[in-house]
Amino acid sequence: MKLYIYEHCPFCTRVLMLRGLKQLDIPVQVIPENDVETPTRLVGRKVVPILQKDDGSFMPESMDIVRHLDATFPPPVLVATLDPAIDAWCKRASDTIYRLCVPRFTRGNFAELATPDAREAYVARETRAFGDLDSLTARTPALLDELAPLLTELEGLVRSPGSSVGESDFQLYPLLRSLSIVNGLRFGPKVTAYYDAVGAACGLEDFSAQAM
Template identity: 55%
Template structure:
């Protein structure tokens, strides 16, 4: 199987996680930002991740990919509902986390941004979605303070959260996104969680790219 991704993309992280957890071999390929033709040829629109199955067919949608790969090898890990309190935390925190991360994504080194025209295409796409990215970057202190408060509430939610289940395919990609933010301070439970899931899935963090 072959998985087409962007390195920075949290939705792609979900698909990468399940392969690591299942210890299943797969080929990973990066689609360049601005490349509309390749994903459109595969699934009819510009989207990642995309899984090419062994039969040559293509599957989009991150959680569809997770459930498909999960079904190929026992035991299943993504077959239960999300933990409600953590789901609510994700909904409440994600907006500010992505406002912190996106200006940094546009400046960092990712394979999908290796070509100047790819970086320009990504910058234009995110400016359309988020507005002035330089202004967002300048607003880091206020947003960082808000996220730190939210992380403090996550500490207690993760105190007895072990194993890996459906919840973690939503939570971990959000926290992995946050590791590109220089100066972020993770509490002991959150820090242990991030390291534990990263090690279990083989998904790299973004601390070496932090800005």
Template identity: 30%
Template sequence: MRLYIYHHCPFCLRAVMVANYKDIDHETVFLLNDDAETGQRLIGAKQVPILEKDDGSAMAESLDIARYLATLGNEQRIIRDGGDSQPFSQAYDGASHSISALFYPRALALGLPEFMCDDACHYFRVKKESALGMSFDQAMRESGQHLQIVQGMINSLPAPQLPSDHSHSISWDDLLIFPTLRNLSMVEGLNFPPHLMHYLNEIDSLCGAGLYFDQAL
């Protein structure tokens, strides 16, 4: 089976987390950001993630893919019930513009596999600059004010439940909590309290998602 994703995409990361956690044999395919043909061919839309099954059928929607993958692979790797993600979702929503202003230009600058050609970079820049209402250059110049807002948001977050407190298992909440924090690890100067660093490292160890601290800009 094949999982079509973008490396930076928080929705794609949900599917990646479950596939890796459940030890599912699969091929990861990084689509270029301007590739519309693959999505149209598989699901009739330019959208990721996409799971192409061994029988040739394909499915979309990150949580639907995650739920399907959860039925496969290592039966010992259970996914616990959720229900504690709301404080995180509310905090992310409250700082969403500043999160995006920090994240989008850095995602492009890191040279991720979905940005391996000029057309893909241009497509992403035009789309996200329109969403932000500012250029990436302006967003980078104004990083200080956005970092202050996001740092305050991070400092307000409660301690997520650690996998190590639950027999080294992840929960459905982690699919909603982890991706935003992981993407913010690409922001230099953003400080994660110890309880969040422990959480990030434990989830990364179980799910092989990869953190960006070593590449932070």
């Protein structure tokens, strides 16, 4: 097996979470952002994450990969069912979170952005999706104001660190991990306890060392 990812990608965080939770020894390969050929050859389009299975076939879609690996390597860790309140929170908060994180990701130190051409391709992709990225960076204070009440609300929604892992963790944790690239952003005590516990259980570092 092999996993193809981008380091900054929240969907890839989902599969890295499962790999870490189960301590699976699956090699990880980072695809450069300007490499259209590799993912297109594997799954017909430019996308990550991709799982190369033992039978040589390839699987896209993060949650399909998570469920496949969870079923392939028992016992299951996806125990708790999706929490509709967390699901709804993620849907409401994700746009603000991406607008804070994406301009920073484009300037970040990630293996998929190792060459000028790769970074240029990523900047172009995100500019197509979000418009001018410098203008978006300038909106940081307003976006943080937008996020603050959502993070306060999340204090009342996150599961306690000792409870069962489930589908909602694979929605919520990648968004919170993305936010670690935003300099000075702090979670409340319950979200911090949840974030630290999930990160430790999955053996994942976040992006705080390069927060900007």
